[in-house]
Amino acid sequence: MRAIGGLWRWRHNPLRRRTDLAEAWLALAAIVLILAVVPLVGAAVGASAQSALQQAVRDQRAARHEVAATVVRKLSLSPLDPDPETASRRAAHSRVMANWTAPDGTSQHGAVTAALKSPAPGDHFTIWTDPHGRILARPLDSATATTHAVLAGFGAAVMAVGLVEGGRRLIVWRMVLRRYDRWDRAWDKAGPDWGRTGAGS
Template identity: 55%
Template structure:
């Protein structure tokens, strides 16, 4: 961006090189791409992510079923064999032995997590199962879908900006190498005669 601003200040400077002009236009083009295309990339990525997650939620809602479990007693193991990963984050969750009805009507028993503060025999709580009656995480809610989609959009927009800037820096690096090579060739041509009388220097 500084190169683009500098272009306006020294656009008529006789010391300006063609590569200086190219570098300034490159910086301006990169800035325009970041400002205009960046939000578009973020919005498209967020929209696609949201649609994909919504489809996953629809599938989860078809494959998972809410049911009511009844506490049988205290768990013999400190942690259930299959438990909700989201529930595991909540330290108040504890494992109990419980029974519940599978979608086909059969009764299942196992060690499951519960948010009940005092879980005694006969207490009930809600849980989710898959089609076979095994414990499954609850379907993702729409608020989580929107958060994930927004994060994906922001990340994509930032990645686009980094990609554009890295590309610009790579082109400038090659441009500088070209300048140095041109300077070396020019010096090699006039260097041996530098300062000699009548050599045109």
């Protein structure tokens, strides 16, 4: 709104310089870009991310299988566990040696993390594996994918606003430098005669 007000104010002002009008038009163009183009950029990036992430959800659901595993014995946790989330996960998860049958029918045995507070031999829990029984992370769910897509669209919109405003400020900065340069040349021209009576007459 200030840009529109600035354009209106400078229309017939006798003190108006060309650069003043150019700055006002530049501000107006930046506002129009931010209001009209930035939302489209955010929506396009968000839609593209949503499509890619939902495809990843479908691919992971097709490639990963939830299978039942049986606890053989509990394993002691290392005090140097590199997982940064272990402090909050230890209460609800345990490291165990377990047996499970892969989707292809092969028997598997290994150390896994079980969603059990106090696992005992014979306890059952579920894990995610590939078709050959190798342990995989839980597949991405649709709601999480949508959240990531929304964040991607919002981030792209914020970046676009930053680019538009950064471009506007860069152009104004160059205009101000040029204006100062013209002032310096004008003062250099008038400087030798400044203050003399009848100078330039």
